[in-house]
Amino acid sequence: xxxxxxxxNTALMVDGNAxxxxxQQIFGRDMTTAMAKCAxxxxxxxxxxxxxxxxxxxxxxxxxxxxxxxxxxxETPSAIYLEARGAAFLRMQR
Amino acid sequence: MVxxxxxxxxxxxTAIRTETWxxxxxxxxxxxxxxxxxxxxxxxxxxxxxxxxxxxxxxVASAPERVGVIELTVERIADGEVSPYLHDVLVTGDQLxxxxxxxxxxxxxxxxxxxxxxxxxxxxxxxxxAMLRHRGAQHAAVPTRILYSSRTxxxxxYRDELDALASADRAFEAFFTFTxxxxxxxxxxxxxxxxxxxxxxxxPFGTRVRVYVCGPTLLVEAVANAxxxxxLPTEQIRTERFGPTGA
Numbered sequence: 439x440x441x442x443x444x445x446x447n448t449a450l451m452v453d454g455n456a457x458x459x460x461x462q463q464i465f466g467r468d469m470t471t472a473m474a475k476c477a478x479x480x481x482x483x484x485x486x487x488x489x490x491x492x493x494x495x496x497x498x499x500x501x502x503x504x505x506x507x508x509x510x511x512x513e514t515p516s517a518i519y520l521e522a523r524g525a526a527f528l529r530m531q532r
Numbered sequence: 533m534v535x536x537x538x539x540x541x542x543x544x545x546t547a548i549r550t551e552t553w554x555x556x557x558x559x560x561x562x563x564x565x566x567x568x569x570x571x572x573x574x575x576x577x578x579x580x581x582x583x584x585x586x587x588x589x590x591x592v593a594s595a596p597e598r599v600g601v602i603e604l605t606v607e608r609i610a611d612g613e614v615s616p617y618l619h620d621v622l623v624t625g626d627q628l629x630x631x632x633x634x635x636x637x638x639x640x641x642x643x644x645x646x647x648x649x650x651x652x653x654x655x656x657x658x659x660x661x662a663m664l665r666h667r668g669a670q671h672a673a674v675p676t677r678i679l680y681s682s683r684t685x686x687x688x689x690y691r692d693e694l695d696a697l698a699s700a701d702r703a704f705e706a707f708f709t710f711t712x713x714x715x716x717x718x719x720x721x722x723x724x725x726x727x728x729x730x731x732x733x734x735x736p737f738g739t740r741v742r743v744y745v746c747g748p749t750l751l752v753e754a755v756a757n758a759x760x761x762x763x764l765p766t767e768q769i770r771t772e773r774f775g776p777t778g779a
Contacts, residue, residue: 449776451749456589456774458635459575462538470637486637487771 447491454488457497460511461485464518465530473529474499478506480526500524538634539564540577542627546601551689555655556619557593557605560628567596570662571639571744571772574602574632578614588614591658591746592633595665602632605689607655638772640744641666646674647737651725651755653681653747656774660746661690664704668697677705679733681725681751683712707733725751727758734762742768749773 454461454470461469470486481503488508489500496512501524508524522528543560550556573591594603608619622628640648640663648667650660657680667674682688688708698706709721709729721729734741743764745755752773759769 448753449749451773452775453771453773455573455635455638455772458573458637459538459587459589459631462634466537468634468636470635484637486635 450491450493452490452492454485454490454499456490456492457499457511458486460497460513464511464520467530469528469530471531474501474508475526475529476501476504476506476508477524477526479504485528538631540629540631543602543630545622545624545626545628548622548624551605553686554608555605555689556608557603558618558622558628559594559601559603560630561601562630565600565602566633567599568592568602568633568662569636569639569641570595570666571659571770572633572635572662573659574604574630575634576604576614576618577629577631578617579629586613588612589634591662593658593661593665595662595669597666597669605655605658605661638744638746638770640742640770642670642672642674644742646676647741648674648676649734649737649741649743650676650678651680651730651743651745651747652678653725653751654683654687655689656745656747656751656772657689658746659772660744661693663744664694664697668701673703675703675737677707677733677737679707679709679725679729681709681711681747684710685713685715725755725758727761730755730758731762734764739764740768742770744770744772746772747774749775 458470472485473482474485475482491498498507499509500507506524509522512519541564543562546561547559573589575587575589577587579585590604592602593605606615606618609615652660694706711724714722745752752771756771
């Protein structure tokens with residue numbers, strides 16, 4: 439049962455590329471090559487390489503190394519919520 | 533890097549081509565066309581009469597050298613919200629809301645050089661085709677191989693173009709593998725992509741190869757893990773996962 443659930447989650451997983459348009463809308467620039475440092479394990483990963491879970495009302499981006507939830511995005515008709523407690527920082531190349 | 537604001541625009545469908553029994557290519561003329569980087573995608577947004585909206589991302593299949601238009605190759609997902617509409621309802625002359633080009637992670641352009649190994653599963657071949665068409669339009673001799681996994685011969689997208697390119701271009705080779713049913717008399721691969729297969733295809737390129745992997749998530753996971761086991765530097769590997777569908 440747990441394995442089935444894990445397999446299903448893995449199969450449904452995409453990556454940060456899949457939410458590139460949404461991120462670009464929020465940040466005003468391409469974010470797939472921006473570096474996110476995971477607050478959980480310290481790993482640096484380009485946002486395009488983060489694990490993305492999009493089959494829910496919001497989007498969850500997770501660290502590919504330790505699976506810490508780096509960011510969550512929820513859009514409502516009146517606002518966009520971005521919670522990024524799982525990121526120590528984001529680095530955007532000038 | 534200053535980038536233009538990502539705006540929705542209405543593209544006009546100028547051509548629809550059937551590629552396989554479940555994929556079609558749609559050519560869209562865009563009023564605010566800009567050159568994409570091969571591997572980038574566009575988002576398509578559909579709006580229902582009651583205002584309900586839904587979006588999906590589709591990779592650009594054409595080369596940026598094709599000015600003014602983009603070509604999107606779309607697999608029909610039976611229970612999908614967007615692809616059945618594109619396949620069954622859309623006709624030439626219709627308008628479609630799109631925004632792009634999007635993404636900078638899964639891109640290859642000539643300046644990045646090679647050698648280049650492209651690995652695709654199912655419709656994951658689409659962004660790889662944009663890279664190959666760009667390479668062709670630039671008359672580049674970058675040593676390139678593609679390893680393309682399909683369920684059956686009927687599922688192979690761009691088969692004629694890949695075969696023609698392989699016979700005309702000595703720096704390019706195409707490898708196909710079939711996971712359910714191979715063509716009659718097929719002597720090539722007939723299994724899921726595994727470490728042995730990857731080792732054979734990658735061998736002449738050594739460890740300096742740039743690798744792009746696109747396909748269903750489980751295929752990309754398996755390939756990426758095998759490449760890391762082969763001690764290929766992770767910064768040379770670019771992956772794009774599109775979820776549970778495909779080969």
